[in-house]
Amino acid sequence: MPEGTAKDLGTPWWSIRDDAGNPVARFDHRLFPRIRNGARVSFTGPDTNGVATNVQPAAMVARYTLRLADEATLSDDRKLQLLETVMRELQVAGNEAGEQRQKRLRRLRTAIDRYEF
Amino acid sequence: MLSGCMGVGSGSLDFDSSVRNAPGTITLGDTKVYSREMLINERAADIAWIDRLITASEDPTKTVFQPTLIREMEQISAFAAALGARFDPAAGVSYRRSNETGEILQEIDVLKAKVALSQVRRDIEIIEAGFPTQTVPVNTGLGTLGTGGALTTGAAMTPPDAAQVAATVNALISSVTARLDAAASPIAKTDAKSNPADDFRDRLAYRDMLKAARNAAGLDELHDAGNNRLIRLNLQATVVPDPDNARALGAIQVEIAASTSGGTAAYLGSWLRAANARGDWRVDTATFKPNNTLDTLEDSGDFARTRIGSFLTVMPVLVNESGVELAPQDLFDRAEWTKDDVADNKFFGSLLAELSLPPAEMDAAVAKVCQPGSLHSFALDIADARTKSYDLIRSANLSAGDLGVQSPGMASGAKYQRAGDYQKQVFGLIRNRPDCAALVARYAPDKTTWRVLQRPDLGGAEQVRIYEVGPREQAQQVSTVARSANSLALAVSLAASAPSAGVAGNLGAGFRRDIMNRASALDRVPQVVGYSVGGKKKFGWVIGPHATTNAKGQAEVRQVAKSYDLSVDLSVPAWWTSLKLKAMTVWAPSPQKLVSGTLGAPGSETDLTVPLTSAADFQSFTQFLVRDSKRAVALEDVIGGPVTGCAATTLLLKGPNLWRAERVMLLGLSLGRDAFVIAPDMAGIIVTVPAVSAIPGERAYQLDDQVHILTPLGPASKKFEYDASLSGENCKPKPAAASDADDVTVTKAEPTTFVVPSLVEIDVTGKNLGKIDEIRLDGRRATTAKVSADGKLLTVEFSRHTSEGIEQGTVKLEFFVKKKSVGTAQTIRITRE
Secondary structure (H helix, E strand, O other): OOEEEEEOOOOOEEEEEOOOOOEEEEEEHHHOOOOOOOOEEEEEOOOOOOEOOEEEEHHHHHHHHOOOOOHHHOOHHHHHHHHHHHHHHHHHHHOOOHHHHHHHHHHHHHHHHOOOO | OHHHHHOOOOHHHOOEOOOOOEEOOEEEOOOEEEOHHHHHHHHHHHHHHHHHHHHHOOOOOOOOOOOHHHHHHHHHHHHHHHHOHHHOHHHHHHHHHHHHHHHHHHHHHHHHHHHHHHHHHHHHHHHHHOHHHOOOOOOOOOOOOOOOOOOOOOOOOOOOOHHHHHHHHHHHHHHHHHHHHHHHOOOOOOOOOOOHHHHHHHHHHHHHHHHHHHHHHOOOOOOOHHHEEEEEEEEEEEEOOOHHHOOEOEEEEEEEEEOOHHHHHHHHHHHHHHHHHOOOOOOEHHHOOOOHHHHHHHHOOOEEEEEEOOEEEEEEOEEOOOOOEEOHHHHHHHHOOOOOHHHHHHHHHHHHHHOOOOHHHHHHHHHHHOOOOOHHHHHHHHHHHHHHHHHHHHHOOOOHHHHOOOOOOOOOHHHHHHHHHHHHHHHHHHOOOHHHHHHHHHHOOOOOEEHHHHOHHHHEHHHOEEEEEEOOEEEEEHHHHHHHHHHHHHHHHHHHOOOOOOOHHHHHHHHHHHHHHHHHHOOEEEEEEEEEEOOOOEEEEEEOOEEEEOOOOOEEEEOOOEEEEEEEEEEEEOOOOEEEEEEEEEEOOOHHHHHHOOOOOOOOEEEEEEEOOOOOOHHHHHHHHOOOOOOOOOOOEEEOOOEEOOOOEEEEEEOOOHHHOOEEEEOOEEEOHHHEEEOOOOOEEEEEEOOOOHHHHHHHHHHOOEEEEEEOOEEEEEEOOEEOOOOHHHHOOOOOOOOOOOOOEEEEEEOOEEEEOOOEEEEEEEEOHHHOOEEEEOOEEOOEEEEOOOOOEEEEEEOHHHHHOOOOEEEEEEEEEOOEEEEEEEEEEEEEO
8 A cells, every 4th residue: 555645735635745755646635634734644546547545644554454463474465455444444434423433443453353354 | 495485575475375285287297217327427427526626625725715794795885886876875874964965955945945036026016016107118029029037036946857867767777787697796806814713614514515415416325225226207397377376386296106016027027037047046856956045035935946847946936816825836736737648638538528418417417526526626626726837837937948958847838728728617617506615716716926026025115215306496596586577667667657756766776775675585486396205205396486577567476387397316126117106286285284295186196107127137136035135246257458558458347236336456556436437237347447567567466466346345356467568668569570481370269259168169260270289278278179271270179078167257268389379369258157
């Protein structure tokens, strides 16, 4: 899963920069309003239009993917599956709040612990 | 200023002081603009003249002070002499005595006449008593006419002779007029001396006055601070008298509004283009080096380094109509200029295809446009940035060519058109939808402006300083009026007098005394007085009524139809391409409003736009933008020379602020202001260096081969050429020596001007050039040299690397055979890129 730094360009459409500062993708910040300017993010895409369809804080993603002690031993396909599951669930949780959000994240942790991804 | 008018002593010469603030009937023509260069040279000439007066004031034989009292005495006695003792104030007593004696004698004469009359009456009575007894006539020949004369009077009155009166009056008029005309004639010599203390005080006061005038003619340190420049505006004002305000003062008040922002923006665009064309500013991101000026520009918040493609440029920060700032880099990042053109075309094309639906389906499709995350909102974001960044590039006059590369990141017209077209169509669909209000507000095509243009000191009137309003005071000499009025009024007065008034001459003298009183009491009536209102950027002129004579021969004041040439010296920002003025004219202005700069009369306002030629150089403008008030002096180039011992040499010394030079030093000489003049473009000075013979010139040049310019802002120095061989006998033309057929002769080198670093290729023509084994340019050996078969053309090359180290200025191209100089060294002019 590619990573980068979120950059507020002054409009809803933010940019994601690579480590050299080059723009690599754009995303609509209205869909991911919790992302802060300058935050390290993991993102899905970009698609053919250069748009990242899912953008999540990299630390949050890492918190779930690193739950597996043997994460390093996973095959690339499984790692990708894990990442996609985490990204998808975090995206959905991003639009939720309170108990519903906590419940979803608990379910995600359980699923990871059981290798159900 | 006004007190001068109010101080008029005679009632009839008082202006009408009632305040009406009536709209003025004074027209103002288009302005004429004169440049700083002209003004500075004009002022320099004034200063030189005042300096001469100051110097002369040190010498008591050149500047003589005479007590004023002596002058007045001379005036009085000379005037009295001109009029004769009868009108001499000093002879007043004797005149009055003779007058009294005359009256007593007149009374005696009258009494004598009365006695004689009584005697005659008694004699008549006695004669008449004898009439009854008389029988024979006493008179014979009564039938014939004859002259009477039986009685004689003792003291008969002489009737006035008109011709005699006229002659007397004319003589008096001539003497008065001659005396008044002679007011400026030299004062007669006198033996009276002033004492040394008085002379010292007089001299000190005179010198103080001269020094004040010198300071006024000079320019203070602020006239060109902040990259300002001095201009003179000339206006022609024509007064059309208003019968209702014929004796009132007129006022013209002008307010400096501002520069037109368009001109400033255009200049900024030119500056930005030049700035981005600089090698050390526009740098490859890979070789980026720190740059203090760029840092300071960025710190100001008005500009930001912006990466376009692989190059760093400096771009202005934009502000939209809502006051939101747009960083130029963000704009370029959002604009997606680097996107593949085919993909870009497909992107916008497919989005427009989504909206190419039957009306029934359009509503649902358009609703999707405005949803977060929709590709349409992404496309609108791109289109918005693309149009704004493209406008930015255009306003900065930048192109790929300017940047020196065909950068893939540069904006393309096709992408701009595509995005603009999409933006226009989609906005047509979403403009009135409530669910799209946020998107419309965000991306509505609005006007952006450069943030720097909002700086008040860039286009506002605050930067303007009013230096001098001319004429300071243009006064009418009333004594002149009195003089011209004199003859006419006196003639009228005499014509109106009865012939029986044998004192007509005395009446005329009385009238003249009145004239003289006026002439001494009313030296000057101010007609035009310039003024400026400090801190309000306002200036103007008060136009006083004209002193003249009425039909009765009385002096009076009234406004007359007349044109006035008015001028004002302003210090304005050098980059202004126009200046806006608001002028208004008022009759009978309120003095309070006038001095506070708040005059106003509806209907009398005129807006004037004065086009200016921008004269700012980009370097100093950059200094202004970064608020660097330091004004550096630099001697960048010395053109002309060499200085020799044969004749005077003229050198053009070029560099910023050199025109402020007070002294120029070279070869042990110190040259003053009289040895140099300011170059017409003010970019340097032209110095005339006298011939300096080899002794001591050669030694002085060995010790110091630099010319030093000393200015109040600091010194500047640069090497110049001195040829000690051209001195003494060598100044005389030598007979042409028989040239050896085998000698190397160099006649010409072309071209003679190069920009370095670059490949320098020079064609040298001459004779026997094949013998040359070494060629040096500024001491640097030629890279290659090819000689034609006939030895008359030598093509020399200096590589880019070789030319890189050559200093700007004039350098020598020299030829050698076995280390010995041959031929005539040629002069090559080098300019650094």
